[in-house]
Amino acid sequence: MCCSAMHQLTGLLATNFGSPSGVTTQDHYTRELWRLSGYFSVPIGLIVLGLITFAIVRYRHRPGEDRKPAQFQYHIPIEATYTIIPLVIVAVIFGFMYNAENHVDKVSAKPAVAITVDGFQWGWRFVYPNGHVQIGTADYNNINNNNDLPVLVLPSNETVQLHVVSLDVVHTFYVKEFLFNRDLIPGINNTFDINVTKPGLYPGQCNNICGEYHAYMRFLVDVMTPTQYAAWYANQPACSITTAGVPGIQKGSCAAINAGADFTGYTQAPKG
Amino acid sequence: MTILEERPQFAFEAHEASLMEIVPGPRPHGIVKFVTSTDHKQIGLNYLFTGLAGFLVAGLMALVMRTQLIVPNNHFVTENVYNEMFTIHGTLMLFVFAGPFAFAGFGNYLVPLMIGAPDMAFPRFNNLSYWLYLGGFSLLLAGFLTNNGAAQFGWFGYAPLTEAIHSPGPGADLWIVGIGLTGFSGIFTAVNIITTVFTLRAPGMVMFRMPIFVWNILVTMFLILLAFPVLTAAMALLWIDRHLGGNFYNANKGGQPILWQNLFWFFGHPEVYIIALPYFGVATEILATMSRKPVFGYKGMIAATLSIGALAMGVWAHHMYTTGAVLLPFFAAMSLLIAVPTGIKFFNWIGTMWRGTIVLNTAMLFCLGFLAMFLFGGITGVILAQPVLDFQLHNTYFVVAHFHYVLIGAVMAGFGGLYYWLPKMTGRKLSEKWGKLGFALLFIGFNLTFFPQHDLGLRGMPRRIETYNAGMGWNFLNELSSIGAYITAIGVLVNAWNIFTSWRHGEIAGDNPWDGQTLEWACSSPPPDHNFEALPPIRSERPVWDANHPDMLTKVGH
Numbered sequence: 117m118c119c120s121a122m123h124q125l126t127g128l129l130a131t132n133f134g135s136p137s138g139v140t141t142q143d144h145y146t147r148e149l150w151r152l153s154g155y156f157s158v159p160i161g162l163i164v165l166g167l168i169t170f171a172i173v174r175y176r177h178r179p180g181e182d183r184k185p186a187q188f189q190y191h192i193p194i195e196a197t198y199t200i201i202p203l204v205i206v207a208v209i210f211g212f213m214y215n216a217e218n219h220v221d222k223v224s225a226k227p228a229v230a231i232t233v234d235g236f237q238w239g240w241r242f243v244y245p246n247g248h249v250q251i252g253t254a255d256y257n258n259i260n261n262n263n264d265l266p267v268l269v270l271p272s273n274e275t276v277q278l279h280v281v282s283l284d285v286v287h288t289f290y291v292k293e294f295l296f297n298r299d300l301i302p303g304i305n306n307t308f309d310i311n312v313t314k315p316g317l318y319p320g321q322c323n324n325i326c327g328e329y330h331a332y333m334r335f336l337v338d339v340m341t342p343t344q345y346a347a348w349y350a351n352q353p354a355c356s357i358t359t360a361g362v363p364g365i366q367k368g369s370c371a372a373i374n375a376g377a378d379f380t381g382y383t384q385a386p387k388g
Numbered sequence: 389m390t391i392l393e394e395r396p397q398f399a400f401e402a403h404e405a406s407l408m409e410i411v412p413g414p415r416p417h418g419i420v421k422f423v424t425s426t427d428h429k430q431i432g433l434n435y436l437f438t439g440l441a442g443f444l445v446a447g448l449m450a451l452v453m454r455t456q457l458i459v460p461n462n463h464f465v466t467e468n469v470y471n472e473m474f475t476i477h478g479t480l481m482l483f484v485f486a487g488p489f490a491f492a493g494f495g496n497y498l499v500p501l502m503i504g505a506p507d508m509a510f511p512r513f514n515n516l517s518y519w520l521y522l523g524g525f526s527l528l529l530a531g532f533l534t535n536n537g538a539a540q541f542g543w544f545g546y547a548p549l550t551e552a553i554h555s556p557g558p559g560a561d562l563w564i565v566g567i568g569l570t571g572f573s574g575i576f577t578a579v580n581i582i583t584t585v586f587t588l589r590a591p592g593m594v595m596f597r598m599p600i601f602v603w604n605i606l607v608t609m610f611l612i613l614l615a616f617p618v619l620t621a622a623m624a625l626l627w628i629d630r631h632l633g634g635n636f637y638n639a640n641k642g643g644q645p646i647l648w649q650n651l652f653w654f655f656g657h658p659e660v661y662i663i664a665l666p667y668f669g670v671a672t673e674i675l676a677t678m679s680r681k682p683v684f685g686y687k688g689m690i691a692a693t694l695s696i697g698a699l700a701m702g703v704w705a706h707h708m709y710t711t712g713a714v715l716l717p718f719f720a721a722m723s724l725l726i727a728v729p730t731g732i733k734f735f736n737w738i739g740t741m742w743r744g745t746i747v748l749n750t751a752m753l754f755c756l757g758f759l760a761m762f763l764f765g766g767i768t769g770v771i772l773a774q775p776v777l778d779f780q781l782h783n784t785y786f787v788v789a790h791f792h793y794v795l796i797g798a799v800m801a802g803f804g805g806l807y808y809w810l811p812k813m814t815g816r817k818l819s820e821k822w823g824k825l826g827f828a829l830l831f832i833g834f835n836l837t838f839f840p841q842h843d844l845g846l847r848g849m850p851r852r853i854e855t856y857n858a859g860m861g862w863n864f865l866n867e868l869s870s871i872g873a874y875i876t877a878i879g880v881l882v883n884a885w886n887i888f889t890s891w892r893h894g895e896i897a898g899d900n901p902w903d904g905q906t907l908e909w910a911c912s913s914p915p916p917d918h919n920f921e922a923l924p925p926i927r928s929e930r931p932v933w934d935a936n937h938p939d940m941l942t943k944v945g946h
Binding site for chain 1: 461467471541546547548549554639640643644645646680681683684685686688713720721724725727728738739741742745746747748756759760763774775776777778779780782783842843847851852853854855859940941942943
């Protein structure tokens with residue numbers, strides 16, 4: 117407990133102002149922007165708090181004191197100053213933000229890998245170009261059980277394009293380490309690129325209320341080196357299904373799986 | 389300047405309510421008065437205390453949520469109950485408490501008094517507004533009595549989760565109708581108050597002599613007229629989808645679920661300012677009175693309120709950055725710009741305190757609590773206004789922490805308003821001792837609850853999850869947050885006890901306990917029917933101060 121608190125304190129004092137590190141190339145822009153916001157907002161916050169504190173200490177009414185309050189109302193130069201300076205700050209932040217946004221939101225015409233991410237109540241389905249499908253099941257009685265989660269396998273250091281599709285209600289694809297959210301909305305096609313620089317296993321989760329078992333709509337991202345990924349991908353037969361890392365039996369035709377038409381075996385009934 | 393100096397001194401004292409003599413016979417009281425009264429003061433009190441009841445109920449739901457989240461993998465309540473809790477918590481807090489408490493509660497009670505009017509322009513219409521509002525509140529609660537339970541899709545109820553196939557049962561319908569009724573109530577109140585402000589001002593009360601509170605309520609009312617009908621329309625379309633075979637939000641039949649988000653947030657963001665602006669007004673009045681000074685930059689303050697109102701209509705899609713379906717730079721620029729008039733207000737508040745003689749009583753402490761918490765909520769707002777950072781933090785606990793700081797900041801000002809104006813409404817002051825204890829508990833409790841949630845969001849905890857995995861690094865912060873919620877609950881009880889006991893046994897307030905500046909302090913406490921028999925001359929925005937302190941008139945120029 118104490119160490120957790122200490123860790124937070126040192127985290128807050130570091131230049132990242134408490135923001136975690138991401139593992140993608142876009143992370144750089146997000147954190148630059150976060151830092152910039154910190155450079156402006158921390159001093160502004162301290163100045164305003166300082167002025168308020170000074171005013172209530174210096175000008176508080178003391179018992180027995182016979183000081184008359186000043187009765188001024190306007191001071192145009194000061195008022196103009198605290199209108200113009202914030203306008204300039206906001207313009208600067210907007211400029212940096214605009215630049216960062218163009219990098220983060222850039223969608224490549226030729227991604228190395230393109231994967232379709234289907235979200236449904238309450239699970240995920242990751243469909244690879246050859247029709248291979250990764251699915252999983254959630255343990256609705258024990259959220260500490262990570263064994264049967266669907267796994268999104270990605271190569272590192274490559275531009276991966278994710279096409280996110282909702283099969284029922286609004287969901288959100290969210291991986292904390294990617295510092296990124298994108299909604300899955302019926303009727304809207306959303307595509308975004310990520311380039312993960314650090315191989316590893318990252319937890320992901322639906323980030324938009326989607327019904328009863330929203331909290332259990334989790335998945336794992338397994339980022340492999342490009343060589344490992346190529347070997348893994350070569351081992352996945354077209355239109356095969358892997359449930360929580362365990363190869364399963366193909367159900368329905370390849371086309372039906374890709375169209376999301378054959379749902380047998382995908383929807384997840386609560387265990388137990 | 390010369391006019392101010394040469395005007396005849398107004399000798400004013402408390403007047404007895406001789407208007408009572410015009411209408412002879414017994415006056416209604418108790419439940420009959422509550423049901424039938426068209427008096428703006430009675431209706432204002434009805435709103436204030438119904439709003440507080442909503443706050444207590446919604447607060448209990450928050451305690452259920454925090455108890456569920458205190459440890460990982462908890463099974464204190466089921467998923468569906470948890471989903472009901474956050475949905476109705478949010479809905480009650482926004483549609484029953486935070487908004488109406490200020491714009492209809494304080495608004496009804498104070499606007500006619502502050503502009504020297506005998507009542508609202510349409511008193512019976514006013515009564516109807518209250519009953520629609522109470523009806524809405526009841527229907528929102530009635531959801532819990534239905535077989536499928538209350539609505540379970542969050543207070544902004546994104547389609548298509550709200551469609552009949554995903555959310556069957558009458559709970560969702562009661563939610564739709566309940567919000568619809570509070571919406572109509574708000575629209576009617578807006579029509580009423582706008583008419584009152586434009587037509588019933590006392591002689592001398594020109595627009596630029598109205599208290600800032602009245603200005604803020606006026607701008608709020610225009611926002612209501614622009615925003616609430618859109619919400620009502622969105623709800624009507626949802627009803628048609630659910631019951632009459634419509635497909636407005638059904639993508640499978642050519643509808644657009646994103647339409648709901650646009651319509652809802654076109655209401656939803658102005659709603660934030662519909663909630664906040666009246667509290668800004670409350671805080672401004674308290675700060676000026678307790679500093680014994682005029683509002684610094686009065687006209688700049690009004691300009692800031694107007695620009696917040698205008699910008700508020702053009703920022704709705706900053707709730708939708710991650711949909712991939714909105715023009716990011718436009719909404720980012722508009723959202724960032726709101727920081728400028730909000731900043732002006734902060735510096736005006738500081739200017740109002742500057743070189744005053746500040747009385748640090750409970751009302752003022754709550755006001756300072758508002759300044760501190762709202763400042764922090766404003767800063768995190770600037771962070772979230774940037775789409776790239778919102779991509780990271782969208783729908784995480786960082787957002788939950790952000791808007792609770794904003795809203796609780798506002799509500800802090802509201803509690804300050806209770807300590808400030810209840811003496812006018814009841815004739816008795818609240819206990820300062822209990823008040824300061826209540827403030828300390830609330831301030832510590834709120835911060836302990838919501839400050840750790842910023843870090844929870846940065847650590848990736850999504851909002852509205854019923855439970856969480858023990859290995860995510862969220863356990864300690866959730867524990868802290870839940871302990872904060874329990875402290876907050878004790879603080880609420882202390883304040884409720886203070887209001888309850890002071891109502892009958894509090895120190896007699898007198899007409900003008902705080903050396904107030906605006907017209908409500910010119911009549912007795914509580915004010916008689918139809919408010920005023922005589923008014924002090926209105927030659928500035930603080931006529932009562934001018935009459936009481938002819939030696940301390942506002943200094944012109946600088």
